[in-house]
Amino acid sequence: xxxxxxxxxxxxxxxxxxxxxxxxxxxxxxxxxxxxxxxxxxxxxxxxxxxxxxxxxxxxxxxxxxxxxxxxxxxxxxxxxxxxxxxxxxxxxxxxxxxxxxxxxxxxxxxxxxxxxxxxxxxxxxxxxxxxxxxxxxxxxxxxxxxxx
Ligand code: HEM
Numbered sequence: 281x282x283x284x285x286x287x288x289x290x291x292x293x294x295x296x297x298x299x300x301x302x303x304x305x306x307x308x309x310x311x312x313x314x315x316x317x318x319x320x321x322x323x324x325x326x327x328x329x330x331x332x333x334x335x336x337x338x339x340x341x342x343x344x345x346x347x348x349x350x351x352x353x354x355x356x357x358x359x360x361x362x363x364x365x366x367x368x369x370x371x372x373x374x375x376x377x378x379x380x381x382x383x384x385x386x387x388x389x390x391x392x393x394x395x396x397x398x399x400x401x402x403x404x405x406x407x408x409x410x411x412x413x414x415x416x417x418x419x420x421x422x423x424x425x426x427x428x429x
């Protein structure tokens with residue numbers, strides 16, 4: 281009883297925190313910091329300083345969330361059906377997008393010349409929005425699977 285509850289707690293909390301963190305970054309922090317800092321370089325320095333060192337916390341969160349998902353499969357003795365496979369595929373897509381964002385797009389922004397920045401930021405925002413949508417879909421599929429069972 282306690283273990284399944286703890287596993288569900290970690291799984292749901294991990295998903296919620298991930299949605300909140302990426303959503304806040306893309307929809308609140310970026311647009312507001314952009315308005316606040318008139319100089320493009322200062323805006324870039326600020327957002328990079330805010331997210332610096334977060335990569336490994338996100339990875340730890342993904343491991344906990346995915347691990348708890350697999351453990352939920354086990355403790356609830358579920359078969360891997362189409363909905364659960366779709367959840368795994370969505371998480372795999374989000375891990376790939378996170379890799380692109382963290383290892384490719386942030387370093388590119390840090391060294392970009394001023395004329396390149398705007399298109400890099402737009403791409404960044406598109407990737408972040410896709411991640412939020414995949415995670416919201418993952419929550420919806422999880423809740424639906426639970427209720428429909
Ligand atoms: C490896 C990837 C994942 C696996 C294997 C997985 C597995 C599961 C399983 C087995 C359930 C329980 C379904 C049921 O009781 O019928 C579940 C529920 C759920 N999942 Fe996932 N999941 C994964 C990724 C995610 C992600 C990335 C999120 C959110 C961003 C998420 C959010 C949820 C939510 C909110 C529930 C409903 C909790 C409940 O009612 O028990 N899952 N997931």
